[in-house]
Amino acid sequence: MSGERICAGCAAVLSARTLACPSCARLVHQTELEELARRAGEAEARQDFGAALEAWRRALELLPPSTRQRAAIQAKVVELSGRVESKPAKKPVPKWLASMGVVGALVWKSKFVLAFVLTKGKFVLLGLTKWKTALSMLLSLGVYWNLWGWPFALGFVLSMYVHEMGHVAALRRYGIRASAPMFIPGFGAFVRLEQHLATVIEDARVGIAGPWWGLGAALVAYGLFLATGAPIYAGIARAGAWLNLFNLVPIWQLDGGRAFASLTRKQRTLAAAGIGLAWLATGETLFVLLLGGAVYQCFRAAQTAEPDRRGLAYYLGVMGAHGALLFVQVPGVNAPGL
Numbered sequence: 001m002s003g004e005r006i007c008a009g010c011a012a013v014l015s016a017r018t019l020a021c022p023s024c025a026r027l028v029h030q031t032e033l034e035e036l037a038r039r040a041g042e043a044e045a046r047q048d049f050g051a052a053l054e055a056w057r058r059a060l061e062l063l064p065p066s067t068r069q070r071a072a073i074q075a076k077v078v079e080l081s082g083r084v085e086s087k088p089a090k091k092p093v094p095k096w097l098a099s100m101g102v103v104g105a106l107v108w109k110s111k112f113v114l115a116f117v118l119t120k121g122k123f124v125l126l127g128l129t130k131w132k133t134a135l136s137m138l139l140s141l142g143v144y145w146n147l148w149g150w151p152f153a154l155g156f157v158l159s160m161y162v163h164e165m166g167h168v169a170a171l172r173r174y175g176i177r178a179s180a181p182m183f184i185p186g187f188g189a190f191v192r193l194e195q196h197l198a199t200v201i202e203d204a205r206v207g208i209a210g211p212w213w214g215l216g217a218a219l220v221a222y223g224l225f226l227a228t229g230a231p232i233y234a235g236i237a238r239a240g241a242w243l244n245l246f247n248l249v250p251i252w253q254l255d256g257g258r259a260f261a262s263l264t265r266k267q268r269t270l271a272a273a274g275i276g277l278a279w280l281a282t283g284e285t286l287f288v289l290l291l292g293g294a295v296y297q298c299f300r301a302a303q304t305a306e307p308d309r310r311g312l313a314y315y316l317g318v319m320g321a322h323g324a325l326l327f328v329q330v331p332g333v334n335a336p337g338l
């Protein structure tokens with residue numbers, strides 16, 4: 001059948017899925033593995049840990065289980081993954097800015113909000129070039145349009161999209177392969193991971209990135225409301241906040257569940273207390289769901305003994321900010337979560 005290959009070492013016929021020759025033990029993907037190792041080394045040298053991790057994770061897939069090389073690369077992935085956070089990779093000046101000479105360099109170096117927004121904006125638009133994303137997004141838009149009219153539907157779907165691109169950005173930072181964002185009309189959106197995560201920190205950072213980016217979208221909508229006074233923007237901000245909060249329920253594969261993966265039991269208790277406070281402050285019944293999930297997590301064995309202070313701060317920060325957004329009053333807008 002197709003996919004069969006000949007061992008370069010002993011000429012034995014190998015099936016398509018074989019990773020090492022059973023006769024002479026030669027690695028089937030030796031050449032590609034060497035190329036990946038070279039690429040990873042170069043990426044690490046220029047402190048591009050995302051690219052280095054991407055290459056090493058690919059190499060892991062090409063190595064048979066329980067080999068020394070595999071164990072060594074797995075250890076390398078864990079080490080590099082830890083460095084992603086402790087020392088964020090320096091972003092090179094984008095070509096179009098560099099071509100503007102001194103002015104471009106100034107714009108970049110002084111980290112103007114403009115440059116930040118433009119690069120993030122370009123990245124956000126990138127997802128729309130995937131036809132599956134664009135098509136499923138249009139279908140979703142149609143469903144919400146039917147329910148709440150097009151202006152709200154458009155804002156809501158865009159909020160969801162920005163949330164998903166937050167996950168995509170975090171996955172890219174850690175060099176983890178994943179699907180493009182997909183929408184399920186009337187239900188939500190998701191990004192499917194195509195590789196295993198190496199650490200609980202990766203799990204937590206990938207999870208919490210969605211609600212953080214979603215917060216950005218909600219704040220933009222709220223800003224538009226303040227600037228124009230049009231209640232539709234307040235409705236979009238509030239609905240976005242509600243959606244992100246729902247995703248922060250710390251169970252299963254929801255973003256909140258991922259975020260809790262890196263927390264110790266004591267930290268989970270603190271998170272539960274924070275959620276309880278948010279509930280008292282807002283009176284929102286949605287917080288009961290979050291609290292229930294958090295209490296459940298307090299009784300489960302933690303996956304780690306090492307406290308993740310940053311992870312707890314990320315969770316409480318984004319949860320609190322969305323809670324505050326729920327105070328936004330929206331007169332006369334028919335929308336979910338209102």
Ligand SMILES: [Zn+2]
Pocket residue numbers: 007008009010011012021022023024025026
């Ligand atoms: Zn062989």
Ligand SMILES: [Zn+2]
Pocket residue numbers: 163164167207210211247255
């Ligand atoms: Zn999410």
